[in-house]
Amino acid sequence: MTNDFNFGLVQRYVDGTASAKDMLQLNSQLRDSPEMRQEFIELLNLDSALSIVCEPVNEEEVTAFEVKRPSLTQVDHSEADSPPADSSNRLLSRSLFRLAAVAACLTLLIGGTWWWHASQQVWATVQNRIGFGGLKEGIELRGELHEIDAGVVQLVTAYGAEIVIEAPAKFQFESADRLKLTRGRLSASVPPAATGFTVMTPSGEAVDLGTRFGVDVRGIGPAEIHVFEGEVIAKASGASASDNLYEGDAVRMDQGASASRELRSSAFIQSAEMSELTPHVTSDQRRRAEEYVTQLRRDPALIAMLDFESDQLPPGVFHIAQGRWPRSRAPEFIDVGDHMRLDAGGDREWPQLTLAAWVRLDQVGAPYQSLLHTDGWESTPGQVHWMVTRHTTMRLALAGNTLAPDAEELEGYPDSRTPVLPKQGRWVHLATVYDATARTVRFYLNGDFDKETRQAIAHPARLGAAQIGNWDRHDRKLSGRVDELFIFGRTLSDTEIQTLYEAGNPYR
Amino acid sequence: MSSTVPDTNDNDLHREFLRAFTTHEPAVRAFVRRLVPSRNDADDILQEVSIVLWEKFGEFHDGGDFKAWACGIARFKVLSWLRDKGRHRLVLDTDVVELVAEVSLQTESRLERQRIALESCFGKISATERELLTRAYRRDVTMQDVATSSGRSIGGFYQWLHRMRKLLLQCIRRELAEEPLT
Numbered sequence: 001m002t003n004d005f006n007f008g009l010v011q012r013y014v015d016g017t018a019s020a021k022d023m024l025q026l027n028s029q030l031r032d033s034p035e036m037r038q039e040f041i042e043l044l045n046l047d048s049a050l051s052i053v054c055e056p057v058n059e060e061e062v063t064a065f066e067v068k069r070p071s072l073t074q075v076d077h078s079e080a081d082s083p084p085a086d087s088s089n090r091l092l093s094r095s096l097f098r099l100a101a102v103a104a105c106l107t108l109l110i111g112g113t114w115w116w117h118a119s120q121q122v123w124a125t126v127q128n129r130i131g132f133g134g135l136k137e138g139i140e141l142r143g144e145l146h147e148i149d150a151g152v153v154q155l156v157t158a159y160g161a162e163i164v165i166e167a168p169a170k171f172q173f174e175s176a177d178r179l180k181l182t183r184g185r186l187s188a189s190v191p192p193a194a195t196g197f198t199v200m201t202p203s204g205e206a207v208d209l210g211t212r213f214g215v216d217v218r219g220i221g222p223a224e225i226h227v228f229e230g231e232v233i234a235k236a237s238g239a240s241a242s243d244n245l246y247e248g249d250a251v252r253m254d255q256g257a258s259a260s261r262e263l264r265s266s267a268f269i270q271s272a273e274m275s276e277l278t279p280h281v282t283s284d285q286r287r288r289a290e291e292y293v294t295q296l297r298r299d300p301a302l303i304a305m306l307d308f309e310s311d312q313l314p315p316g317v318f319h320i321a322q323g324r325w326p327r328s329r330a331p332e333f334i335d336v337g338d339h340m341r342l343d344a345g346g347d348r349e350w351p352q353l354t355l356a357a358w359v360r361l362d363q364v365g366a367p368y369q370s371l372l373h374t375d376g377w378e379s380t381p382g383q384v385h386w387m388v389t390r391h392t393t394m395r396l397a398l399a400g401n402t403l404a405p406d407a408e409e410l411e412g413y414p415d416s417r418t419p420v421l422p423k424q425g426r427w428v429h430l431a432t433v434y435d436a437t438a439r440t441v442r443f444y445l446n447g448d449f450d451k452e453t454r455q456a457i458a459h460p461a462r463l464g465a466a467q468i469g470n471w472d473r474h475d476r477k478l479s480g481r482v483d484e485l486f487i488f489g490r491t492l493s494d495t496e497i498q499t500l501y502e503a504g505n506p507y508r
Numbered sequence: 509m510s511s512t513v514p515d516t517n518d519n520d521l522h523r524e525f526l527r528a529f530t531t532h533e534p535a536v537r538a539f540v541r542r543l544v545p546s547r548n549d550a551d552d553i554l555q556e557v558s559i560v561l562w563e564k565f566g567e568f569h570d571g572g573d574f575k576a577w578a579c580g581i582a583r584f585k586v587l588s589w590l591r592d593k594g595r596h597r598l599v600l601d602t603d604v605v606e607l608v609a610e611v612s613l614q615t616e617s618r619l620e621r622q623r624i625a626l627e628s629c630f631g632k633i634s635a636t637e638r639e640l641l642t643r644a645y646r647r648d649v650t651m652q653d654v655a656t657s658s659g660r661s662i663g664g665f666y667q668w669l670h671r672m673r674k675l676l677l678q679c680i681r682r683e684l685a686e687e688p689l690t
Contacts, residue, residue: 007674008670011666011669011673013545014673015651015666015669016546017666018545019598023598023599023600027600027601027604030600030604030607030608031601031603031604037607037611038611038615040542040608041542041608041611041612041615041619042619042622042677043677044541044542045538045541045542045619045622045623046623046626046673046676046677046680047541047547048534048537048538048541048542048547048550048623049534049538049623049626050626050630050641050645050673051537051541051645052534052537053626053627053630054641054642054645054646121571122571138527138530139531144617144620144621149628
């Protein structure tokens, strides 16, 4: 930064307290020193941005306003009967006031074309966003580099391709049909008019042939392409040949080669999900969720609560992705072997137990997705295995327990009736309530009671060392994210489960 | 009153204009602000600029760069304002204003990123500081009043304000330093 003396001079000018002598000095320094000019420009730029930040505009009202008052002639009359202007729409009202004053004050201004910089084309426009940062609705994107560290942004390209990018991300348009993604997770829905839309990553590129697909670039690691529908050409950097991928295919591009992967469709937020997410996330839903979680933390029967927000995460091999809210975190399990270790509640038996978590899982080929598996299944009755089965139903198995004779399950363990994984990637809330005394297992999906299974033999639950994700066998992995995991040493009522779901639900 | 005013019943045009104007107002405002001594001056000029923009919006080509077009018009407004007011006010010399306008436009993408980064930096300062800054930047207050209500002398308050601006600018530069040059 320019020395403090000169910087103080600029500050006085900004404040309107500069003297005539100051002005002489300022003029001469701005004329002579490019460094001083840059300081000057940046400080005044800050001053202007501050005056806007200090007087925020509510974006939702902008849209509502335009719909309600379609023409200028109405604006004049609306002043009297419009609701009292609060600070949020003051800026807009001012804009409209200026427009309405057109007839009263007309200054003709001609020329200026020489001045008009070579027009830069607009490659895409922001349609929607969740979270913070400057990429507000309506902002036009050209060739500049964008970086978002939280939230999700939805764009539409000049040719109509819908793009959703999840943070942390860094991207830049090269043209309306070429997007450089150096970091982040992107989904694209490409109509025929935009066919050929290409996403370039550090390790290769994806060329669309009329489709829906996802691209995942995690930091410096290899990029992955996942095809949800249609066809995409994948070409690893430096490779001589390319691969044609079809619906259900996925590849990882690494050092000039593409390796086949399991499709992770729920890893990507697609445009349909955006519109369900936005309203809740922009309201004070998150605050309500946090309040309810704080309340539950005081529950005397709470054994463990993991929201993954603190720096002290449990040990294991996993990735960190965005949770249900912008700037929140959730562990993500991607490769076979990814897992997280827990150790809680191992000191005693638990005749009653409730397990609940928000999950966002892929429908993978593996028979079981392991939500929570305690270590000692073979040695101690009552060890707990909570999972999603190949039928995408939820299962709660306790070592040594048996089903009641009238149970409808065929595989010997209590299972939910309803599949718990949606076809499209979504966050879902799973809960199960075990009662050894009543000999019942109850299942809940998104707050709704699904079914109760009766047990003939019901041991009290045993916890202790346990694992989320890949368990010690080949048939159990986990593909997706887990958020807000609760373990209670009591039964939660239907109402409590419903409240837990509603408090934490990120959708409308 | 004048035939150059676009048909006020043209809803689409009006909507399109509003959308473009509200999107780019921060950039045009910042551009004007860099050329004139005070925020109030910038407000006055921006008001006149917005009228001209609406008048001429019919001539603006779809797909063109609204921001560059608006800044071009704003620049003329600023220069004519300086000619009128410059004799009575402490304003920068015209050649310096031209220089600043030129550099401003060359570095607009960086300046835009800085304005965007301010949002996150603004969130990093304490709630008390944010509140006081917000008051200082309100249009209907005098610095003396804000200083008095914060329990500072006017000199002390300006010192605080200068320190805050410097801190925010440092924070913004730090945030952008992580970005590779493009």
